[in-house]
Amino acid sequence: MTLSTIAPSTTWYPLGALDAIPPRSAKVVHLHGTPVAVFRSSDDTLFALEDRCPHKQGPLSQGIVHDSGVTCPLHGWVIRLDTGSAVAPDVGCTPRYPVRLNHGVVELGYPPLPALAEADTLPKLDDFPARGTVTA
Numbered sequence: 001m002t003l004s005t006i007a008p009s010t011t012w013y014p015l016g017a018l019d020a021i022p023p024r025s026a027k028v029v030h031l032h033g034t035p036v037a038v039f040r041s042s043d044d045t046l047f048a049l050e051d052r053c054p055h056k057q058g059p060l061s062q063g064i065v066h067d068s069g070v071t072c073p074l075h076g077w078v079i080r081l082d083t084g085s086a087v088a089p090d091v092g093c094t095p096r097y098p099v100r101l102n103h104g105v106v107e108l109g110y111p112p113l114p115a116l117a118e119a120d121t122l123p124k125l126d127d128f129p130a131r132g133t134v135t136a
Ligand code: FES
Pocket: 053, 054, 055, 056, 057, 058, 072, 073, 074, 075, 076, 077
């Protein structure tokens, strides 16, 4: 996450010490009525995603956390922790929230981060005509 993706008006909410979230697990909090799962990876990187799988709203906080994602406990989709996107061939995205460690305290930010463009919505190279050709 780069600082430029965090809204300047972000409000930070302290959640407690990092140790309150064991590595490769998540803690759920409700932020403005939305369940948000704060994940801690094995290398202590923090991620925050809405606690709803993009498939059928499964609780991602109860999934298996691995290096770069979480496997949803309901049907096994893998959701990337850094983007909130489902790993292909599955398609979908769950909202991300800013999260940081500030002097040993985990802080969750609001509002959510801007949605990322999904790769499947971007045009493919084959969608463009070959250079030098004209189509009518
Ligand atoms: S609800 Fe998550 S994979 Fe189906």
